[in-house]
Amino acid sequence: MMLANYIRFWINGRINFLKYLLKHNITMGIKWTGVFPAVTTKFTANDELDFPAFDLNIEAQLEAGAEGIILGGSLGEASVLTDEEKFGLLSHTLTVVNGRVPVLLNIAESTTKKAIEVAKKAESLGAQGLMLLPPMRYNAAPDETLAFFGAIAESTSLPIMIYNNPVDYKIEVTLDMFEVLTKYDNIQAIKESTRDVSNVTRLINRFGDRFKIFTGVDPLAMESIVMGAHGWVAGLVDAFPRETVAIFRLIKENRIAEALTIYRWFLPVLELDIHAKLVQYIKLAEVATGLGTEAVRAPRLPLSGAEREKVLKIINDSLAVRPELPVGSWGK
Numbered sequence: 122m123m124l125a126n127y128i129r130f131w132i133n134g135r136i137n138f139l140k141y142l143l144k145h146n147i148t149m150g151i152k153w154t155g156v157f158p159a160v161t162t163k164f165t166a167n168d169e170l171d172f173p174a175f176d177l178n179i180e181a182q183l184e185a186g187a188e189g190i191i192l193g194g195s196l197g198e199a200s201v202l203t204d205e206e207k208f209g210l211l212s213h214t215l216t217v218v219n220g221r222v223p224v225l226l227n228i229a230e231s232t233t234k235k236a237i238e239v240a241k242k243a244e245s246l247g248a249q250g251l252m253l254l255p256p257m258r259y260n261a262a263p264d265e266t267l268a269f270f271g272a273i274a275e276s277t278s279l280p281i282m283i284y285n286n287p288v289d290y291k292i293e294v295t296l297d298m299f300e301v302l303t304k305y306d307n308i309q310a311i312k313e314s315t316r317d318v319s320n321v322t323r324l325i326n327r328f329g330d331r332f333k334i335f336t337g338v339d340p341l342a343m344e345s346i347v348m349g350a351h352g353w354v355a356g357l358v359d360a361f362p363r364e365t366v367a368i369f370r371l372i373k374e375n376r377i378a379e380a381l382t383i384y385r386w387f388l389p390v391l392e393l394d395i396h397a398k399l400v401q402y403i404k405l406a407e408v409a410t411g412l413g414t415e416a417v418r419a420p421r422l423p424l425s426g427a428e429r430e431k432v433l434k435i436i437n438d439s440l441a442v443r444p445e446l447p448v449g450s451w452g453k
Contacts (some may be wrong), residue, residue, distance in 0.1 A: 130149070131150070131165035137397070143367045143392060144369060148411065149236065150223060150249050150250075150280070150310075151189070151223045151250050151280050151309070151311045151332030152311075153247060153282075153309060153335075153350050153351055153352060154188060154213060154333070154353055155186070155187070155188025155189065155272065155353075155366075155368050155369065156185075156186070156187050156188060156189075156352065156353045156362075156365050156369050157187065157188060157189035157190065157191050157335065157352060157353070157354050157355070157379060157449055158182045158187050158189075158190060158191065158354075158355055158358045158359060158361075158362070158365075159177065159194040159197065159227075159354055159355065160175075160178060160190060160191065160192060160196070160197060160354055160359060161178070161195045161198070161359050161400065161403060161404055161407065161413060162175070162192075162195055162197045162198050162199075162202065162210065163175040163178070163194075163413060163414055163416070164414070164416040164417065164418055165342075165416065166416065168373060168416075168418060168419075169293060170206055170209065170210060170245060171257050172213060172413065174413060174414050175210075175213075175214075175410065176217055176384070177413075178359060178407065178413055179214065179217055179218065179285045180217075180226060181362050181412050182358065182359075182362050183218070183221055183222065183453070184452070185358075185362030185365070185366045185451050185452065186362075186366040186370070186451050186452050186453055187222060187358070187362065188222055188223075188352070189212060189222050189223045189224070189225060189250075189352075190218060190224050190225070190372070191224070191225045191226075191227060191228040191252055192207075192210055192211055192214055192224065192225065192226050192230075192355060193207055193210070193211075194225065194227040194284075195229070195236075195399075196356050196359075196400060196403065196419070197227065198222050198400060198417065198418055199227055199229055199361055200229070201242050201419075201421075202369065202416045206345055207226075207239075207245075208242060211212065211243060211246055211248060212246050212247075215246065215248070217249050217340060223247055223249035223250055224249055224250075225248065225249065225250040225252050225339070225434045226233065226239070226241070226243040226248045226250075226251055226252070227252040227253075227254070227284075228240060228243075228251055228252070228253050228254065228273070229249070229254040229257050230256070230257060231256060231257045231258050231259065231262065232256075233256075233269050233272050233273070235241055236253075236269070236272075236273050237272060237273055237276040237319045240273050240276050240277040240279065241276060241277060242281050242318070243277075243279065244277050244278065247296050248279060249280075250279050250281065250282065251277070251279050251280070251281045251282070252271060252281075252282045252284050252312060252354075253281050253283055253284060254268075255272065255290060255292040256269050256284075256291060256292070256295070256321065257290070260291055260292060261292055263275045263295070263297075263298055266292055266298065266302050267298055269434045270302060270305075270308065271302075271305060272309050273328040274302075274308050274356060275305070275306040276306055276309070278307060278395075280307050280309045280310070281305075281307055281308045281309065281310070282309070282310035282311065282312055282335065282354075283299075283308060283310070283311050283312070284312040284314065284337070285311055285312060285313055285314060285315060285337075286312070286314035286315070286337065287315060287367065288314065288316055289314075292402070294311075294317065296324065296327050298385070299311070299324070299327075299328065300328075300334065302311070302447075303328070303331055305447055308332075309332065309333060310333040310334070310335060310351075310352075311324065311333070311334050311335065311343065312335045312337040312354050313331050313334050313335065313336055313337055313350065314337035314338050315342050315353070316346055318341055318344045318348060319348075320407075321334055321336070321348040321349055321350050322349065323346055325349050330349065333351040333352065334349070334350045334351055334352075334433060335350060335351065335353060335354045336352075336353050336354070337354045338394070338395065339355060339356050339391040339392075339395070340388060340391045340392045340394065342355070342366060342368070342369075342384075342391070343372065343380060343384045344372070345359075346368075346369060346372045346403035347372060347377070348374070352369075353365070354371050355398060356394040356403055357387070357390055357393065357394055357406060357414065359401060359403055359406070359407055359412065360390075360403060360404070360407045360409065360413070360436075361390070361410065361442075362412075362451075363446060363451040364383055364387055364443075365382075366445075366449075366452075367383055367446045367447065367450035367451045367452040368380050368383050368384050368387070369433075370450050370451065371383070371447065376447075379447055379450075383442065383444055383446070386439065386442065386443075386444050387439070388441060389438070390406065390435060390436060390437050390439050393406065393432065393435065398421075399438045399453065400417060400421060401415070401417055401421060401422075401423060401424045402410070402424075402432050405429070405432055405434050405436065406418065408435070409436045409437065409440060410440070413422070
């Protein structure tokens with residue numbers, strides 16, 4: 122009886138401790154705030170991972186003041202990476218980052234079994250968190266989507282960001298569904314990509330501070346942050362890390378006019394994030410700013426002809442009038 126009471130006391134103590142950490146936003150090592158770049162995956166001319174080019178970009182993100190790194194998203198061409206490449210990239214990134222910020226791996230799988238395998242492998246390799254999409258290639262019903270999320274959450278202790286993007290992935294995680302997900306302590310954040318800025322307010326009204334909200338659509342980022350988003354999962358940050366961080370920090374410091382000046386300059390480039398060829402467009406921007414290469418993996422092809430010239434003009438026109446950033450608005 123004494124042993125049973127001791128075990129019960131220990132378990133209750135651990136539960137209370139975890140609740141305390143969650144309440145104070147320090148659960149399991151991630152401070153859910155700031156700019157989290159969804160980084161591109163770099164390839165060589167021989168279609169292999171280009172680690173030197175990748176490392177150059179990672180260092181630029183950290184130097185600018187990024188607060189987290191997300192690997193293997195749609196921008197990272199995850200669908201064309203082998204498991205060996207994906208986990209190799211994760212291990213490599215963890216070594217390069219060396220604990221300076223959390224490194225998250227995106228999970229976009231068709232089966233629950235495979236998603237759990239990826240989650241467990243990521244945790245074993247040392248990832249600090251996961252970004253999680255609903256089931257891929259199947260239009261799961263709400264109960265199926267919730268079962269999918271729940272099974273993965275229960276399989277790992279890693280903190281999880283749910284990626285809610287019904288525009289591109291056809292499954293919306295509704296407020297009622299997020300209500301069910303509150304029972305999983307390690308589901309902590311939301312990448313809000315419904316393209317309805319009002320949803321930031323709806324989430325805050327419904328859940329308060331329970332979920333940390335990250336804007337996930339670059340051309341709606343400022344609007345979402347002003348409405349209370351805690352962070353920004355950004356795409357064009359891959360080419361413009363300092364400007365992205367500066368906008369976020371200035372808004373959070375209530376320096377709205379300064380942030381707006383930069384944001385208005387940035388918007389034509391940010392709109393490259395909402396195109397089917399966002400990977401090619403953003404990689405071209407990385408080339409223009411010296412932070413990447415144009416190499417993509419088939420079936421994607423590099424941009425060519427009039428389309429390439431059109432995108433390059435948008436980028437170069439912006440670079441020609443690139444604003445000077447306020448002192449202290451970016452950096453470690």
